[in-house]
Amino acid sequence: MSLFGRRAADPMILEGQGMVRAYFIVAILVAVTAITAIFAWPRSAPEAPDAGAVVVRPAEPREVLPTPTPAPEPLASTPPRPVVETAILASMADPHAELRAVVVRRDAPQIACGEKRTARDPVFRRFVWLGHLKMLATDDGSDSFANIAAVCSEGAPVP
Secondary structure (H helix, E strand, O other): OOOOOOOOOOHHHHHHHHHHHHHHHHHHHHHHHHHHHHHHOHHHOOOOOOOOOOOOOOOOOOOOOOOOOOOOOOOOOOOOOOHHHHHHHHHHOOOOOEEEEEEEOOOOOOEEEEEEEOOOOOOOEEEEEEOOOOEEEEOOOOHHHHHHHHHHOOOOOOO
């Protein structure tokens, strides 16, 4: 008998200890194999491009310079007036006057017809402008304006 009350040469005890050792060694080998496989797997390593492949890398961004904003011009919203309209407004001597639908005769460019309104009369009224006579006639509803307005049609005699 041994010191602990068992026989040292008992085959069951030795066989049980041997199996535990065997399982322990197998478990350690499996763990080492798994760790080695994780680090040695070829997809985890960076791949070099093939010899025929073209590698395109993004260019560095260019420095963006601030663009100056154009200063608004005070008269930028109004289109430039034709010379005839400027002459008509100058002959009226009203800074608040407006013109609309101004038509100049093709065969007599000194005659223009259209509509105007002034600061004193806020309603648009028809007019005839005879530039060579420096005369501006405004429609007042009379027959005399109808006679003067006849010069607006092409081919009418020029007064």
